[in-house]
Every structure is written in C-alpha cells, then in structure tokens.
Amino acid sequence: MSHILVTGGAGFIGGNFVLNWLANPSADGIVNVDKLTYAGNRKILDAVEHDLRHVFSQTDICDRTSLDCLFAQYKPRAVVHLAAESHVDRSIHGPGEFIQTNIVGTFTLLEAARAYWVTLDGEAKAAFRFLHVSTDEVFGSLGPTDPQTSETAPYAPNSPYSASKAASDHLVRAYFHTYGLPVLTTNCSNNYGPYHFPEKLIPLMIANALSGKPLPVYGDGQNVRDWLYVDDHCSALREVLARGRLGETYNVGGWNEKTNLEVVYALCDLLDQLRPKAAGSYRDQIAFVKDRPGHDRRYAIDARKLERELGWKPAETFETGLLKTVQWYLDNQTWVLDATSRQFGNQVVNQYAA
Ligand code: NAD
Ligand code: TYD
Numbered sequence: 001m002s003h004i005l006v007t008g009g010a011g012f013i014g015g016n017f018v019l020n021w022l023a024n025p026s027a028d029g030i031v032n033v034d035k036l037t038y039a040g041n042r043k044i045l046d047a048v049e050h051d052l053r054h055v056f057s058q059t060d061i062c063d064r065t066s067l068d069c070l071f072a073q074y075k076p077r078a079v080v081h082l083a084a085e086s087h088v089d090r091s092i093h094g095p096g097e098f099i100q101t102n103i104v105g106t107f108t109l110l111e112a113a114r115a116y117w118v119t120l121d122g123e124a125k126a127a128f129r130f131l132h133v134s135t136d137e138v139f140g141s142l143g144p145t146d147p148q149t150s151e152t153a154p155y156a157p158n159s160p161y162s163a164s165k166a167a168s169d170h171l172v173r174a175y176f177h178t179y180g181l182p183v184l185t186t187n188c189s190n191n192y193g194p195y196h197f198p199e200k201l202i203p204l205m206i207a208n209a210l211s212g213k214p215l216p217v218y219g220d221g222q223n224v225r226d227w228l229y230v231d232d233h234c235s236a237l238r239e240v241l242a243r244g245r246l247g248e249t250y251n252v253g254g255w256n257e258k259t260n261l262e263v264v265y266a267l268c269d270l271l272d273q274l275r276p277k278a279a280g281s282y283r284d285q286i287a288f289v290k291d292r293p294g295h296d297r298r299y300a301i302d303a304r305k306l307e308r309e310l311g312w313k314p315a316e317t318f319e320t321g322l323l324k325t326v327q328w329y330l331d332n333q334t335w336v337l338d339a340t341s342r343q344f345g346n347q348v349v350n351q352y353a354a
Contacts, residue, residue, distance in 0.1 A: 001053065003029040004241075005076040007061055007109065008083030010034040012196045013133070013230055015044030017082065020234040022048050029053035031074045033067075034083060035060045035101075041339055044195045061105035067112035078129040078241060079113050081106065084168075087199055088137075088161045092293055095160035102164035103171070106132070110175050117181060130183045131241050132172040136226070136251065137162035138187060141296035144224075148302035151187070151249050158294050169249075176247040184244040186237060188252035189301045192321065193230030194328040198340055201225075201260065202322075205267050206329045207336050209282045210275070215268075219291030221261030224298040228254035229321030232314040239310045250310075253301030256318040266318075270326045 004021075008014035009032035021027050029052075034040045036058050048054040055074070059066045061083050083105065085091065085098045113130050120128060139149040140156030155170075157163040175181040196203040205215050236252040244250060258266075268282035306312045316324070329336065 001029045003031050003055075003074045003076045004078045004080060005031045005033060005070065005074065006080045006082065007033045008040075008081075010036055010040035010042055010044055010056075011082065011086070012039070012044075012193075012200075013191055013233060014082040015041075015195050016193060016230045017080065017234045017237060018045060018054065019047060020231060021238070022051055022053060027053070028077065029055065029074075031070055031076060032056045033059045033061065033070060037085070039086065039197050041195075041197075043335060043338060061109045062100060064108050064112055067109060068115065071112055071116035075116075077124070077127060078131065079109070080131045080133065080237060080241065081109060082133045084165070086161070087197075088159045089199070089292060091159055091161035091164070095164075098160050098164040102161075103167045106168035107171055110171060110181065114175065114179055114181050126182075128182055129241055129244075130172070130175075130181055131237065131244075132169065132183060132185045133237065134169050134185055134187045135162065135165050136187050136189045136253070136299045136301045137296065138166040138169060139299070142298040142300055144298065146298070146300075148226075148253075148300040149251070150302045151251055151305055158296055162296075173247075182246045184240050184246065185249040186240055186252050187249060187301070188233055188236070189226035189228050189254060189299060191228055191230045191233050193325050194332070195335070196230070196325075198336055201263065202267065202325065203329065203336070205264055206271070206326060207340070209268065209271050209285060210329075210333070213285070214287035215264055215282075215285045216287055216289040217260055217264060218289060219295060221264070221288065222259050222297075223295060224257050224259055224300065225263075226253050226299060226301050227256045227258060227263070227318055227321070228252065228314060229316035229324070232316055232321075235315070236306060236312050239312045240306070243310050245309070250306045251301045251303045252306060252312075253303040254314050254316075254318065254321075255303070257298075257300050258318065266322055267326065270323060274326060275330060
C-alpha cells in the first residue's frame with residue numbers, strides 16, 4: 001500500500017486532515033506521526049481506529065532515528081507537515097518548546113525527508129512532495145486599510161510562535177533552493193471547526209459560555225482575524241499536494257475578516273438560539289481583559305493565487321461554518337471535557353484577566 005506521512009495528525013487540523021483524507025475509500029494510507037503533547041488527542045482519530053490504512057506512531061519530530069525508521073519502513077510518497085506548537089499565548093510564556101518543535105523539529109524532518117528522497121529513483125523521486133503547513137501570522141500585523149497579504153509580502157513575525165513558524169518556512173524554502181527537495185508551503189488564516197483545542201478563541205468561548213464562565217475578550221476586542229472552516233483548509237492542502245507548483249507558497253484564507261468581538265457576538269447569538277439560558281443572553285458573560293502583549297491588530301490573507309492556479313475556493317461561509325462548529329461542540333461536550341481535563345492549564349487562558 002502507498003502511504004503519505006502526516007505529522008501532527010492527532011492535533012486539530014492534522015486530525016481533521018486525516019479524517020478528511022481517509023474518507024476517500026481509494027486514498028493512500030497515512031503514517032500519522034505525533035508526539036501527543038497536551039494538544040494531541042488520539043480520540044480525534046476514533047473513527048479511523050480500525051482502518052488498516054491508518055498507522056499511528058507516537059514520535060517526536062525532533063527524533064531523527066525514529067523518523068529514519070518510519071521513512072525506511074513505509075516509503076511514503078509525500079510528507080504533510082502539520083506538527084507544531086501552535087498557541088500564541090503559550091509561546092509568550094514559554095517560547096522554548098516553539099523553538100524546539102517548530103524550528104529544530106522542522107529541520108530534523110527536512111533532513112530525514114532529504115536523506116530518504118535521495119535514495120529514491122526516477123518516478124518515485126520526481127513524484128515525492130514535502131508539504132509544509134504554515135500560518136498567515138508570519139506576515140505580521142496589517143493596518144485597517146492595508147490590502148490583504150499576498151504570497152510576495154515580506155515576513156514580519158511578531159510573536160515567538162510566528163517567528164518560529166517563519167524560521168521553519170525559510171528552512172523549507174532553503175531545502176528547495178539548495179538541495180532541490182520538492183517542497184510546497186501553505187500559509188493559512190485562523191481555522192475553526194470540530195476538535196479544536198479549547199484554549200483558542202472559538203472553542204474557548206463556547207466552552208466558557210456553556211459552563212457559565214466569563215468570555216475573556218483581550219483588549220478592546222477589535223483585533224481582526226480571517227476565519228476558515230477546517231475542512232476547507234484540508235481541501236486546500238489536498239489540492240496543493242496534488243497539483244501545487246514545486247517551491248511555491250500558497251495563501252489559504254476564508255475571505256472572512258471579523259473582529260474578535262464580532263466572532264464572540266456571533267457565537268453568543270447562536271448559543272442563545274440553540275441552547276438558550278434560563279435568563280438573559282450569553283453576551284452577558286463577555287468580559288474585557290488585559291490585552292495579549294504584542295497582540296497583532298489585523299491579519300488578512302489574499303488567497304487568489306490558490307483560486308487562480310488550482311481552482312480552490314472555500315465551500316463554507318462564516319455563517320454555515322460557525323453553525324456546524326457550535327452544533328458539533330453542543331453534541332460533543334464529552335470530548336471537550338476529556339481534552340481539557342487531561343492537560344489543559346487554565347492559567348494560560350486566565351492570565352490576562354484584569
Ligand atoms: P495543534 O496544536 O492543535 O496540534 C499540533 C499537533 O502537533 C498536536 O497533535 C501535537 O501533539 C503535535 N506535536 C507538537 N509537537 C510535536 C513534536 N515535537 N513532534 C510530533 N508532534 C508534535 O495545532 P493545529 O491548530 O492543528 O495546527 C497545525 C498546523 O497548522 C501547525 O503547523 C500550525 O502552525 C498551522 N496552522 C494553524 C492554524 C490554526 O488556526 N490553528 C492556522 C494556520 C496554520
Ligand atoms: P487565537 O485563537 O489564540 O488565535 P491567534 O492568536 O493565533 O490568532 O486568538 C484569536 C484572536 O482572539 C486573537 O486576536 C486573540 C483573541 N483572543 C481573545 O480575545 N480571548 C481569548 O481568550 C483568546 C484565546 C483569544
């Protein structure tokens with residue numbers, strides 16, 4: 001059986017990617033490489049537990065020996081690299097893990113992939129791909145009237161998270177130019193959807209709303225993010241993997257720029273409809289708290305290259321995606337409890353409280 005090697009496949013986007021990929025009965029198998037940090041949860045993969053096309057390996061991407069064994073054993077035709085430390089607030093309070101996984105880990109994976117790739121012959125060598133999944137945060141903060149960021153915008157990362165992702169993007173680029181490794185990079189905006197760990201804005205607000213806790217909005221709530229439903233990100237990754245031009249970077253975005261307050265209002269309004277409180281609105285729980293240090297004001301992505309070259313467009317609007325997401329969290333509260341009770345440090349969410 002032919003395989004692809006996916007890193008971070010027990011995380012939010014990686015887990016959704018694995019489910020999305022294996023939903024196609026004729027898809028290649030997946031070797032799922034994940035360290036299972038606090039953010040990794042094998043329960044995301046329950047639906048494919050008995051699927052023989054899915055092989056799970058609890059492995060750190062910094063562990064070169066184990067990576068070499070996995071490449072030698074499964075001979076993947078591609079790598080889809082999603083493993084990362086991903087939460088900006090955590091990167092502010094403990095940047096070390098971000099440097100280790102996002103920079104050293106990506107370097108180690110690139111080295112293992114290169115060592116394997118040079119042993120391939122002819123067609124297998126030409127067909128091999130290394131798809132690096134990155135973020136729009138590497139481009140830094142935009143002003144309110146700046147045009148959306150295109151692929152040619154200069155890098156200007158402002159948090160330890162985005163700086164570590166920027167470094168990994170540069171390494172991937174260098175491996176293409178120096179060694180000819182057939183790489184592709186995507187830079188995506190904020191994702192949302194099922195299995196999102198409840199330390200990020202949308203799942204945190206839903207979880208806090210339902211448990212009667214405050215909804216902590218940083219600063220004035222006017223920071224802008226572009227939101228993309230996670231399945232749309234997965235379909236973009238499939239397209240880029242299948243048909244992207246080697247060495248190119250592709251922006252992925254949802255054309256959904258919203259202030260954080262708009263997002264929180266929309267969540268409260270949906271919950272008011274779907275799970276009304278005995279009295280009042282969920283909006284009553286909103287609490288403005290101290291701002292995140294160095295908080296980027298606006299991210300906005302220009303995803304026209306991906307549409308022009310590969311015909312990709314998001315299938316969900318913000319309204320349809322958010323409804324699906326809220327409904328999923330209402331139907332899967334045991335998943336949220338499990339994810340949070342295992343390792344979730346509340347100190348991270350609450351530390352900007354005024
Ligand atoms: P996540 O934090 O939910 O999941 C990360 C996964 O990586 C977890 O399963 C974790 O166990 C695993 N992991 C962490 N360190 C590892 C290591 N050293 N070795 C092996 N596995 C390790 O992250 P996510 O939100 O799913 O993001 C996935 C990727 O997409 C990241 O590279 C992130 O930078 C990028 N991205 C995320 C967003 C977003 O909105 N979440 C947007 C654009 C890009
Ligand atoms: P987050 O989901 O952490 O993603 P990112 O920082 O990678 O964009 O945060 C999204 C936005 O929501 C960001 O501007 C910070 C803000 N935010 C809050 O206002 N309150 C919160 O409790 C969290 C987690 C985030």
